[in-house]
Amino acid sequence: MTILVESIGGSIRAGRSRWPVYGALGLALAFAVLASLTLGYRLYGLDQVWLALFAHDGSETATVIAGLRLPRALIAPLAGAALGMAGVMVQTLSRNRIASPDTLGLNAGASVAVVLATVVFGVGSLVGLSLAAAFGALVTSVVVFGVAAGAGGLSPLKIVLVGVTFAGLAHAVVEIVLTSNEAQLQQLLFWLSGAFVDRPISLFFNGLPVVLAGAALAFGLSSALDALQADDATAASLGVPLVAVRGMTFAAVSLLTGAAVSMAGPVAFVGLVVPHAARSLVGLRHRHQLAAAALVGAVYTTLADVAARFVIYPVEAPVGAITAVVGAGTLLWLLRRRLA
Amino acid sequence: MSEQALPRAWSLPGPAGLAVVVVAAVFVLLFLGGVGFGSTWISPDTVLSVLLGGGERTDRLVVLQLRLPRVLAAAIAGGAIAYAGYLLQRITRNELASPGVLGVVDGAALGVVLFLAIFSNESNALTVPVAWQPLAAASGAITAIGLVFLLSGRQASSTIRLILFGIAIAALAKALTTIFMLIGPIYQAAQAARWLAGAVNTINWGEVQIMLAVLVPVGIVAGMAARNLPPADLDDVSARSIGLDLPVYRIFIFLLAALLTAGAVAFAGGVGFVGLIAPHIARLLVGRGRVAGIVVSILLGAIILVGADLLIRVAFAPLEVPAGTVTAIIGAPYFLYLLMRKDNSNG
Numbered sequence: 270m271t272i273l274v275e276s277i278g279g280s281i282r283a284g285r286s287r288w289p290v291y292g293a294l295g296l297a298l299a300f301a302v303l304a305s306l307t308l309g310y311r312l313y314g315l316d317q318v319w320l321a322l323f324a325h326d327g328s329e330t331a332t333v334i335a336g337l338r339l340p341r342a343l344i345a346p347l348a349g350a351a352l353g354m355a356g357v358m359v360q361t362l363s364r365n366r367i368a369s370p371d372t373l374g375l376n377a378g379a380s381v382a383v384v385l386a387t388v389v390f391g392v393g394s395l396v397g398l399s400l401a402a403a404f405g406a407l408v409t410s411v412v413v414f415g416v417a418a419g420a421g422g423l424s425p426l427k428i429v430l431v432g433v434t435f436a437g438l439a440h441a442v443v444e445i446v447l448t449s450n451e452a453q454l455q456q457l458l459f460w461l462s463g464a465f466v467d468r469p470i471s472l473f474f475n476g477l478p479v480v481l482a483g484a485a486l487a488f489g490l491s492s493a494l495d496a497l498q499a500d501d502a503t504a505a506s507l508g509v510p511l512v513a514v515r516g517m518t519f520a521a522v523s524l525l526t527g528a529a530v531s532m533a534g535p536v537a538f539v540g541l542v543v544p545h546a547a548r549s550l551v552g553l554r555h556r557h558q559l560a561a562a563a564l565v566g567a568v569y570t571t572l573a574d575v576a577a578r579f580v581i582y583p584v585e586a587p588v589g590a591i592t593a594v595v596g597a598g599t600l601l602w603l604l605r606r607r608l609a
Numbered sequence: 610m611s612e613q614a615l616p617r618a619w620s621l622p623g624p625a626g627l628a629v630v631v632v633a634a635v636f637v638l639l640f641l642g643g644v645g646f647g648s649t650w651i652s653p654d655t656v657l658s659v660l661l662g663g664g665e666r667t668d669r670l671v672v673l674q675l676r677l678p679r680v681l682a683a684a685i686a687g688g689a690i691a692y693a694g695y696l697l698q699r700i701t702r703n704e705l706a707s708p709g710v711l712g713v714v715d716g717a718a719l720g721v722v723l724f725l726a727i728f729s730n731e732s733n734a735l736t737v738p739v740a741w742q743p744l745a746a747a748s749g750a751i752t753a754i755g756l757v758f759l760l761s762g763r764q765a766s767s768t769i770r771l772i773l774f775g776i777a778i779a780a781l782a783k784a785l786t787t788i789f790m791l792i793g794p795i796y797q798a799a800q801a802a803r804w805l806a807g808a809v810n811t812i813n814w815g816e817v818q819i820m821l822a823v824l825v826p827v828g829i830v831a832g833m834a835a836r837n838l839p840p841a842d843l844d845d846v847s848a849r850s851i852g853l854d855l856p857v858y859r860i861f862i863f864l865l866a867a868l869l870t871a872g873a874v875a876f877a878g879g880v881g882f883v884g885l886i887a888p889h890i891a892r893l894l895v896g897r898g899r900v901a902g903i904v905v906s907i908l909l910g911a912i913i914l915v916g917a918d919l920l921i922r923v924a925f926a927p928l929e930v931p932a933g934t935v936t937a938i939i940g941a942p943y944f945l946y947l948l949m950r951k952d953n954s955n956g
Contacts, residue, residue, distance in 0.1 A: 416945050426769050427948055429776045430705065434941045434948075437709075437881050441937035444806045448930045537784070586788055593784030600777040601760060604770075 294564035301571035305342040341465035343473045345574040346567035348529040351480045353566025355525040356540025369541035370526045374435025376535035378409025381439045403527025463536035463589020476532045483524035491555035538596020625895035643680040643919045682812040683918045684911040686877035691910020693869040694884030700862040703768040707885035708870040711775035712753040715782035717874035720749020746875035750867040807880035807933020816876045824872040831865040880933045882940020
């Protein structure tokens, strides 16, 4: 299954400036955030948005924009950026292009941790939930990589099977917990399919430092990850401390996935789709892969969040269902292409 | 080859025969316990006498009307999914194959959710007879396995490809199910979520009868078709070289497995991991003989689901936790253990 590892030299675009790419992605992000503020069940003009954000007059329009639209316009890109970067690292770590926080079950692990923390241990604080989510993702990633290593390597088959198994397990645990807490069922069901609706803005300010910490760790590891991309022997000969780098990458992935899940629930397959787009834009250097994945992920989830308001209009679909449809399609396409 | 293999496959050697008897006895005990347990305990001998046509009026009412449909449905659904799992593992010669992994369960569930969404009126009542529900499940299941086959392309005989595409199709079906569930009224969505996790507590006699009417004929046909299953210890190349890897036959077996799964999922919901574990344990118990393998797989599937349902009634009553949650919690670690072993194929 080494065919899933691209040759490193092939797609590095040495010499060509990547700034136009970043510029375009930045513009796309600005456009997506504006769309998220203006489009929805009610349509608002840019002037109304401006007034609501910078000259809040207490009107209903201003309250809706500042209280309902703004949090999701901030949380969606942050969660998307976090999942995109986590996806890049997971794919490098497993040297497998269909790996992602979802196919490895990390989202599921984080979800279980959040549900258990809420319902069983009565954790109410947002900081507590973020920590629980990151802890759940960390435990799952260690178990999954342990299981996969014990299984003699991370073939694509084993990766997706392990992920599916953990997702099934997580679902069962969540179901049991929820059945005994009927009142929270409906709300948590929606949260569990991934959504940016009705999130307090404090979630954003709570998630931001966690994402920044994860991102800082990720960029710090970028040259080590470049070396790790080839194979263990090459990386070791380049003086990369394999165990330490793997451990710190786990930590970065867990922080990013945990932060995203605690803000939005498990938004499916973002970490699978985004790294592919990022690599095709900026090549294989991790410094650039991570930066582009953060931007692409932010744009992607924000636009998916806007789309979620319209697919079954006037009802709002969970954005996770939208990204799951796109992600499953991408998975099918990747499998067709790589295994053909 | 087949002349040599037939007598061995169709005879029950000593230890395997013993295992069949023991498993059957466990099933009977668990079944009687499942019917007997509830707000009032009814002893197994009373249950037995009621089932044979005797017993007091109140006992008859409780056993026949309230408890039997649920336990019977669990047994039938568990048995059918395990049977489907057995067929899939044998035809693909891979112990990781199962109705869940190949997308059949989620496909069937999507079929049912679509059916409920399209044919419900404002008061949440069905506008068509409930007997059509298995047909909806079957359409979904067959569409799913058909897509998996088509996408796998000319190398559909590679099990790894089938499983990878099966998982992708399952993810797609799951996402679509979530969206369609949200279109319906809120409380119906909560009900559907419970059903999707595999719950047998709301099943009534009419639904049990439909399940039997669908599954018994399919099961018999599958039993006849199973005579031509290639020996389990054959590798791909030899199977092809002696002409056992016929595409038409493979498709027929996949179709039968999809129908068995659909018949179970239509009313019992997406019961996880039963179709994966039961055939596997069956092979550990009785080896590779076909009749014993099928019988023990079905019995074990029934045991797992009846046992899971009994367990949640004992542990969580009066809450109705879906039985599928227990099978997933038991099944997932077992599956991880299977994955951890280095060699995952039978051949």
